[in-house]
Amino acid sequence: MSLFYFVAFVAIFFALMTIFTKNPVHSVLYLVVTFFTLTVHYILLNAQFLAVVNFIVYMGAIMVLFLFVLMLLNLNGNTEPMKSNLVKVMGVVAGMCLFATLLGAFRVIEPSNEVVTGNTNIGLVEHLGDVLFNEFLLPFEISAILLLIAMIGAVLLAKREVKEIKKA
Incomplete structure (x- = not known):
């Protein structure tokens, strides 16, 4: 359980670093670390297929493309356009959604008392293949x-x- 909390702390820290870093290349690199911590969370949740897909697709392909685009654009403070009011409103809405999620995570918002138990093999690649090629x-x-x-x-x-x- 302590590994989960450590990885969660690292994920939140690097996600915040992604947002607050001024340099776009550093921001993308922090996002890569955040995706890696999400991969570790998938492994802890026994979802190996999602972990491998997250690692290969997001960290391996998409983030490399982000880095190439940022290096090709050569962004600096002079070329960045001013943000419109719509972008600011969308940021406030996203922040409120994050706040509601945090309240739910800390049990301030009461979830239902249903406990869902089921198949423990649900995240494994073998089970996914069986479902995909049968049903x-x-x-x-x-x-x-x-x-x-x-x-x-x-x-x-x-x-x-x-x-x-x-x-x-």
Whole structure:
């Protein structure tokens, strides 16, 4: 239990560092550490598949793309536009949602007294594969066919544009 509280403290600390850091590259690096702590939380919750997906997709791909974009944009204080009132209002709403979440976490807002017990294998990859390929086989295959069609369409559109460029 003490590992959970330590990782939770580190996650909150680096999430706040992500928000309050002025340098955008440092902010992205703090966000990477925050995602890593979320991966540790997934492992503690016995959700190995979510942990691996979070590690590979978010930390490995998306955050690297964020870093590349930030380095290519070369942001500084002179080029940053002034924030509009709409952005400030959205920030206040997000802050109130965070406050409500914290109140619920500290049991100020009373949750229902229902205790949910069930299958302890629910977060494991083996159980996910069983459910995916038994109960949801048809939707899984249809989504695979749709993704294949989208990929073929993207390749055909790209080839058409290359042919038009060569003709001109």
